[in-house]
Amino acid sequence: ILNVEQSPQSLHVQEGDSTNFTCSFPSSNFYALHWYRWETAKSPEALFVMTLNGDEKKKGRISATLNTKEGYSYLYIKGSQPEDSATYLCARYRGSTLGRLYFGRGTQLTVWP
Amino acid sequence: GAGVSQSPSNKVTEKGKDVELRCDPISGHTALYWYRQSLGQGLEFLIYFQGNSAPDKSGLPSDRFSAERTGGSVSTLTIQRTQQEDSAVYLCASSPPRQGSNQPQHFGDGTRLSIL
Numbered sequence: 001i002l003n004v005e006q007s008p009q010s011l012h013v014q015e016g017d018s019t020n021f022t023c024s025f026p027s028s029n030f031y032a033l034h035w036y037r038w039e040t041a042k043s044p045e046a047l048f049v050m051t052l053n054g055d056e057k058k059k060g061r062i063s064a065t066l067n068t069k070e071g072y073s074y075l076y077i078k079g080s081q082p083e084d085s086a087t088y089l090c091a092r093y094r095g096s097t098l099g100r101l102y103f104g105r106g107t108q109l110t111v112w113p
Numbered sequence: 114g115a116g117v118s119q120s121p122s123n124k125v126t127e128k129g130k131d132v133e134l135r136c137d138p139i140s141g142h143t144a145l146y147w148y149r150q151s152l153g154q155g156l157e158f159l160i161y162f163q164g165n166s167a168p169d170k171s172g173l174p175s176d177r178f179s180a181e182r183t184g185g186s187v188s189t190l191t192i193q194r195t196q197q198e199d200s201a202v203y204l205c206a207s208s209p210p211r212q213g214s215n216q217p218q219h220f221g222d223g224t225r226l227s228i229l
Contacts, residue, residue: 032215034217034218036220041222042222043116043220043221043222043223044204044206044220045220046217046219049215049216049217051215089155091156100146100161100169101146101156101158102158103155103156103157103158104155105154105155
């Protein structure tokens, strides 16, 4: 089992605050890292798929970076809004078994108005 | 277009009964995955179908669990003789035919299974 760890487990911020959280994973045999957002009562939604060391991706106020050599990825949210409240999941794609993702337990973000 | 569709959205059943969960993937997606999330746990891989290849069943937790995919489209996950520890949200996902690690997975809304 690949240990994909996410921290913190939960986070409460005020509207307008910027925040970030971490996904760490074994750096050997890296192929790709996925980030998903899972809002309550909805389906998980893909945010980013990152494959290259040093990758930076951005979608609106959300951005992510990737360091495959040290085995971590950061997700940043600038100017958090209540609608950003969700669980953010990262998952590692190992490659040797096509399609299989290994998920972390997620970071539950709550943004208070 | 239509997303991944799962049914039922909720299922409550008694311990020992069999249940069937259905997933209808996005049209044209050849890869289909089943995951589950138990309370307080991360998403756990169960099984993966890719086209006509043999499925990767390595995540199925016991022989009470089985899944099939008919005609390369709809999939059914069957749990026999359900136990309380089977209570979880069961998620289905699909992805396009291009193989490789850069394809995101598209998830359904899940089936919330509760075993009494």
